[in-house]
Amino acid sequence: MLRSDQILATVEMIQKENLDVRTVTMGINLLDTRGEGIKSCCDNIAARIEQVAGNFVASCEAMSRRYGIPVVNKRIAVTPIAFVGAGYGRHDFVRIAQTLDRAAGNVGVDILGGFSAQVEKGMTATDRELIAAIPEALAVTEKICASVNIATTGQGINMDALAMMGHTVKELAERTADRGGFGAAKFVVFCNQPGDNPFMAGAIHGLGEGDAVLNVGVSGPGVIARALERLISNHSSPGSLRFDELAEEIKQTTFRVTRCGELIGRAVSRAMGIDFGVVDLSLAPTPTIGDSVGEIFRILGIDAIGAPGSTAILAMLNDAVKKGGIFASKTVGGLSGAFIPVMEDALLAEAVGDGSLCLEKLEAMTAVCSVGLDMVAIPGSVDADTIAAIIADEMAMGVINSKTTAARLIPVPGKEAGEEVSFGGLFGASPIMAVRNVGKSSRFIAWGGRMPAPLHSFKN
Amino acid sequence: MQKQMIISVMSKDRPGIVANITGAIYRLGGDVADLNQTVLCGYLTMILSATFDPEVTREDLLAAISHIKTDCRFEVSIKEPGPAEPATQLAPPEExxxxxxxxxxxxxxxxxxxxxxxxxxxxxxxxxxxxxxxxxxxxxxxxxxxxxxxxxxxxxxxxxxxxxxxxxxxxxxxxxxxxxxxxxxx
Structure with missing residues (x-):
């Protein structure tokens, strides 16, 4: 048997530190469901989801009971719908979104991702129709998330698509103005979007995947925070504790958390007879107190999130999480790192409110985190071109640094910087972040075309 | 056919107990398989399984252990599991x-x-x-x-x-x- 102290450390992690499996996301291939017309396409999609994912939620719950660890979210990611609905128009795509929404409800998942297009180099007529359908599709559905990949390190940035993204984000928010612009919280623009990311809003079932696959997202900022606090308070001579020891603690804790996720994910995949894909070991905060990435900044010595040192801490955190997780799991994928979604993290939101975290510092921090400008509420008056230009900066960081970056911005209709917006539940709440230099980037956005792919050597 | 014995030993702890006990077994031609020992409040307890030639008896083993020169007395108990009583250690069950x-x-x-x-x-x-x-x-x-x-x-x-x-x-x-x-x- 294991040693008692090892057993108790694990018990502590589960009992007191909110250890959970954040999401089990089933990827489902829909490429062969197009059919001969939109009705047969919708019927095929509904049947496929029902057939593959019919007992998905029950299987997750059975394994959760068996192992005594909650699986918080059960979700589905599908083949980017622009590929599935080749040749269909925007109204057809809205029907597909509604079909997906009903199918997700029928199998009991809370979110379905993949209302998506991949346009990093160019856009087909179908891609344009899908993008045009996004605002309405997300306004008339509950569970659907959309994403568009407009940039890669290999292809650069599609500037025509970039310009459209500004308008898409604005229209999403305006169509859902009665809910604070919530539609924009279900839409994310990507650079280097992974095809196996289990986290929403950006989950898709990539074209390189099989017919069905299970990906697991493990999280646990609360577990990391408590482990660090315990290390600091139990240390025999606290003055001698060094930064590398803190990094090591994060690494080891991530290892344990990842292992639990992989155990449960593989058990679900065995029970369902579906291939296991990857573990995505990301620190994804929730608005719950004690489940914050922002809290880790404070524990690691920054009194205000956004103060000098914040980027360095995030860089260490992101790297330590990757190291621990990659060693723990047989197959790692997705985003794997630390998220800083402002609205979903109570302490990050608080830092926006007290002025310590501004957009420019947040952007700098995203250069070393695993996603990007995530769940950032901005004034509803910010114009589409300025939003596109903020996205462009974020995309450029991903392109040049060969990493995934994303932007999920919510221009809250009728509200200005400092006012509050709340979506409730996992989507959280936050004061609205000020955007400086609004309306000064339109000439840049108007160029269109492409930002060329970068050089892959001489990386100084 | 080899004969299996399960031997339990308790004694005040000191260096050399495992060496003494396994030495006695070795001299009788025994082969030690599984062994577990633990020390609590200065007392050692050990349980082990060993196989011997069929002619070796419990009494032979008890005698061999009692001849060990030691200040602390060994309390020894020996069982010989029958064929219907498999003594092999099983891996933890799935449940x-x-x-x-x-x-x-x-x-x-x-x-x-x-x-x-x-x-x-x-x-x-x-x-x-x-x-x-x-x-x-x-x-x-x-x-x-x-x-x-x-x-x-x-x-x-x-x-x-x-x-x-x-x-x-x-x-x-x-x-x-x-x-x-x-x-x-x-």
Missing amino acids: SYILTVQGPNKAGIVHGVSQFCFERNINILDLATSLRNSQYTMALQLDLRGCTLSIDQLQKDLTDYAASTDLTVMIQHNDIFQVTNEVALH
Whole structure:
């Protein structure tokens, strides 16, 4: 048997530190469901989801009971719908979104991702129709998330698509103005979007995947925070504790958390007879107190999130999480790192409110985190071109640094910087972040075309 | 055919006990298989299994151990499992769970928890307890294959038991502890 102290450390992690499996996301291939017309396409999609994912939620719950660890979210990611609905128009795509929404409800998942297009180099007529359908599709559905990949390190940035993204984000928010612009919280623009990311809003079932696959997202900022606090308070001579020891603690804790996720994910995949894909070991905060990435900044010595040192801490955190997780799991994928979604993290939101975290510092921090400008509420008056230009900066960081970056911005209709917006539940709440230099980037956005792919050597 | 003996030894702890006992076995041509030893409050206890030629008897082994020169007496017990009594160690069954119990020390904790398990036909595979700063901790490895309840019902019973005894009780699947504490991923 294991040693008692090892057993108790694990018990502590589960009992007191909110250890959970954040999401089990089933990827489902829909490429062969197009059919001969939109009705047969919708019927095929509904049947496929029902057939593959019919007992998905029950299987997750059975394994959760068996192992005594909650699986918080059960979700589905599908083949980017622009590929599935080749040749269909925007109204057809809205029907597909509604079909997906009903199918997700029928199998009991809370979110379905993949209302998506991949346009990093160019856009087909179908891609344009899908993008045009996004605002309405997300306004008339509950569970659907959309994403568009407009940039890669290999292809650069599609500037025509970039310009459209500004308008898409604005229209999403305006169509859902009665809910604070919530539609924009279900839409994310990507650079280097992974095809196996289990986290929403950006989950898709990539074209390189099989017919069905299970990906697991493990999280646990609360577990990391408590482990660090315990290390600091139990240390025999606290003055001698060094930064590398803190990094090591994060690494080891991530290892344990990842292992639990992989155990449960593989058990679900065995029970369902579906291939296991990857573990995505990301620190994804929730608005719950004690489940914050922002809290880790404070524990690691920054009194205000956004103060000098914040980027360095995030860089260490992101790297330590990757190291621990990659060693723990047989197959790692997705985003794997630390998220800083402002609205979903109570302490990050608080830092926006007290002025310590501004957009420019947040952007700098995203250069070393695993996603990007995530769940950032901005004034509803910010114009589409300025939003596109903020996205462009974020995309450029991903392109040049060969990493995934994303932007999920919510221009809250009728509200200005400092006012509050709340979506409730996992989507959280936050004061609205000020955007400086609004309306000064339109000439840049108007160029269109492409930002060329970068050089892959001489990386100084 | 070789004969198997299960030998248990208890003694005041000192360097050389394992060497003495296994030396006696070796001189009788015995081959040691599994061995476990632990030390508690300065006393060592050891249980081991060994195989011997058929002519070696329990008495031979007892005599060999009693001839060891030592200041502390060995208390020895030897069993010879019959053919219907397989003595090979089995790997933990798939329905193996870890139960942890923590709380302020008082008389009857171990008895209460073990009685709880017995009443539900739960076999205790392994058990370790410790007392630190008046806090009593038990970690039990349990085989739930014969358990009369579902895991959900067992969790409910444990919650009630914890509430009635003022103990913190938690049960988790053994695999969770293995994957979080061992480097090899099975």
